[in-house]
Amino acid sequence: MSVHSLPDPGAMAAQQRTRAGRLSMLLVVLACAAPVIASYFSFYVLKLSGKPYGDLIEPTVELPAALALRDLAGRPVAAESLKGQWLLTLVQDSNCAKACEDRLYMQRQLREMLGKERDKVDKLLLIPDDAPLRPELQQALAAGVPVTVLRAPREQLQAWLKPAQGQVLQDHFYLIDPMGRWMLRSPVDPVPGKLKNDLNRVLKANASWDKPGR
Secondary structure (H helix, E strand, O other), X not given: OOOOOOOOHHHHHHHHHHHHHHHHHHHHHHHHHHHHHHHHHHHHHHOOOOOOOOEEEEEEEEOOOOOOEEOOOOOEEOHHHHOOOEEEEEEOOOOOOHHHXXXXXXXXXXXXXOHHHXXXXXXXXXXXXXXXXXXXXXXXXXXXXXXXXXXXXXXXXXXXXXXXXXXXXXXXXXXXXXXXXXXXXXXXXXXXXXXXXXXXXXXXXXXXXXXXXX
16 A cells, blocks of 8 residues: 655645735736726726717827936936826926926816815926026916926927827827826817816726825
8 A cells, every 4th residue: 555645734734825925016016006906997988978079099108217317406216106196297397487387287287176185196397498487387286286397308208109190299288197197188279178077087996095185
């Protein structure tokens, strides 16, 4: 008769702990990703509110890891730091004439129009030049919930965010998701209420996901 060794209880327990740990980690990842996945499903597949007002970006475009961001003091800022929030984004030159000021005002109003969902959205201004901002503009950007203002090389922004045919980067709002993916572009001179409906559609599936503004 052959004698077989009995299973090692310690080894079996270790294997069970490993499996349980992996399962727990998988559940955590799914829990974190589920709201964003649900919003994409609602926006792209179910299209709960009909045709979107803005242009859906399909496939979405990843935030470039090598995007050379700097704050207004010239300090480098990691592109990864932009992840974790929906970003209502503008690209505007530092001279910021009246059209630019109007867009910044609309950016602020759009966020406020989202009501209780507004804390899921950050306002981002990307500046593709090195000229100084007017002191009064800096003061306006810092009022209320501040705008995140960063500089980036124009050519890098043009390689990432694309305007509609015949337009320039400054003509649009760009919506970036919490994973750093560009997913929506507004029309030129958008109607605030219609653009707000698009924002609501991507946020409505995120009721369980809420992170304070940056």
